[in-house]
Amino acid sequence: MPQPEKELNPDASPPEWFGAELRYWRKRQPGLTAAQLGPMVQVSPSVISKIEKGVYRCSRDLAERLDVVLGTGGVLFRAWGMVFGDADKKRDDADSARRRPAEGAIQVPQGRMLDRETSAQLPGSLSSVDRRAFLAATSLGAIAPIDLAHLVAPTAPPELPKRIRPTELEQLRHIADGIHRWDNAQGGGGLVGDFASRSMEWAVRLLSIDCPARLRSELLAGVARLGIVAGATHFDAYAHDEARIAFKIASECAEEAGDWWLRAQTFSFLARQAIWIGDPDEGLTYAEKGLVRSDRLTPTIQATLHSARARAFGKMHDVQGTLAAVGAADDVFAHSNPTEDPAWMHYYDEAQHHGDTAHALWDLAIHADQDPGRAAERFATAVAGHGDNYARSRGISATKLASLVMAKGDPTQAIAIGHQALNDVGRLTSRRAVDDLKELRRFAGHHRKLDEAAHLRQRITTTLQA
Structure with a gap:
């Protein structure tokens, strides 16, 4: 028998009030549990329970997704701004501007709802139902310009088919x-x-x-x-x-x-993510899992997993492991036949393969004093082979090539490559590309006597601030 849910105290603190609101809207969906709601908004089931209990800070994006799934009409997003918004230091200036009431606007005092010192409810203060009605009917619209986005945003998730x-x-x-x-x-x-x-x-x-x-x-x-x-x-x-x-x-x-192909591709991406966030050992484990029953995989899919293994070994600065994994990736990719691959694998062409393996060799060149020429040649092949449809891959490969040449070769050549990379990266919304640009800026800082290097650094800074 399922355990009864913990009784909530919405007046104990603003986060607990927010949690009670979330539970209220969840309960309006008959039979919907916190465990079921989590995957629907792309978080673990336990996160929903913790938010409802007021012990986990709901993110702004999650509040928006909860509104969509639960059909609240935007109540939770507006509540998020009142409960958690002030804690977001990055928005202090904007928040201050929004809190100044426009002429003729209703001024809303900070009441006990936002007071963390006591859970007692003052006489005449708003009940939870009143607060909900305030949020749903007027809320921030009373003290801020009308947000037209709320007028066009869907108030409920798309209708699902019956079959x-x-x-x-x-x-x-x-x-x-x-x-x-x-x-x-x-x-x-x-x-x-x-x-x-x-x-x-x-x-x-x-x-x-x-x-x-x-x-x-x-x-x-x-x-x-x-x-x-x-x-x-x-x-x-x-x-x-x-x-x-x-x-x-x-x-x-x-x-x-x-579906063994999709299974392998999933592990390939899990591997790459783990490697990127600093856990190459876990990334290597994911890649090895993806290669289970490799006889059922096409050579192209196998190549993606061996490339992931190479990147893991590269981050560990394991020279022999990296070179062996790059060799294995090259060997299977040599037998790649696009007609044997699913359509969604067609992105992994010669340019992508060279770019992927070049990342592994880049780590060896920078951190293990290995020949930079191997990585540079592969990055150059990737840059030349990627079209506009893969502008991010082209921009990232060009940025890494510029950093490699800046650190190990001719800085003048690196500066030219860096400007080429900025032409692509400047148009992207990619955090990975941003970090690579910051890395290039650091390497360019080693050549302070070069006016051209200073110009590249300034252009990178301007691009990052845009």
């Missing part, structure tokens, strides 16, 4: 392809990431819909594919928790569908 049809499977494919294109051309931030989140929430809901047995595997594969591209988008924007959840959902769906 899965081929139409939904086609939509899954088109959405995944679209996110993949936008992510590679523009980066994973901004609208691309937001659309990926909303699409993933819709896809996860599809899993609970009645589905004919003949379509079940295809549905699972479709959600897995979308989970991979959504996770990759969040990874690029450094929304790592969201990325990890999307990848895990993709992995489970691929396993249940019996």
Whole structure:
């Protein structure tokens, strides 16, 4: 028998009041548990329970997703601004401007709701129901200009079909392809990431819909594919928790569908994310898991996993392990045949392969005093081979090449390459690309006597501030 949920005290503190509001709206969805709600908004089930108890700080983006899933009309997002907004130091100036009431506006005093010192409710103070009505009816609109975005934003999640049809499977494919294109051309931030989140929430809901047995595997594969591209988008924007959840959902769906190709691709991305955030050992483990039953994988898919292994060894500064993994990746990629690969693997072409393996060799050149020429040659091949549809990959490879040459070669040549990279990276919304630019700026700082290096550093700074 399930344990009864803990009774909440909404007057104890602002976070606990927010948690009580979340539970109120969740309970309006009959039978919806905190454990079920978590995956629907791309967080772990325990996070919802902790927010409801007031012991976990809800993020701004999560509040927006909860509004969409629970159909609150934006109540939780507006409540988030009142409860947590003041703690966001980055918005202090903007918050101060918003808090100055416009002429003729209603002035709302800070009442006991925002007082952390006592849980007692003063006579005449707003009850939870009154607060909810205030948020739903007037809220910040009383003291700030009307936000037109709320007038056009959906107040409820998209209506779901009563039964899965081929139409939904086609939509899954088109959405995944679209996110993949936008992510590679523009980066994973901004609208691309937001659309990926909303699409993933819709896809996860599809899993609970009645589905004919003949379509079940295809549905699972479709959600897995979308989970991979959504996770990759969040990874690029450094929304790592969201990325990890999307990848895990993709992995489970691929396993249940019996799709070894999608399973391997999921582990490839989990490996890359772990390596990027500083855990190459975990990344190596993921890559090895992806290579289980490699006889069932195409050479191209095998190459992605061996490239991930190489990047893990590179971060560990393991020269022999890196070179062996790069060699293994090259060997299997030499047998790559696009006609044998699923359509979603076509991005992994010669340019992508050279860029991926070059990253591993870059670490050896910078940190293990190995020949920089091997990495430089591969990065140059990647830059030349990537078209505008893969502007992010081209920009990142060019940035890493510029850093490598700046550190180990001719700084004048590196400066020219760096300016070329900025032409791509300056248009992206990619946190990974931003970090690589900061790295290039540090390397350029080693050549302070060169006016051209100072100019490149200034251009990088201007680009990062734009």
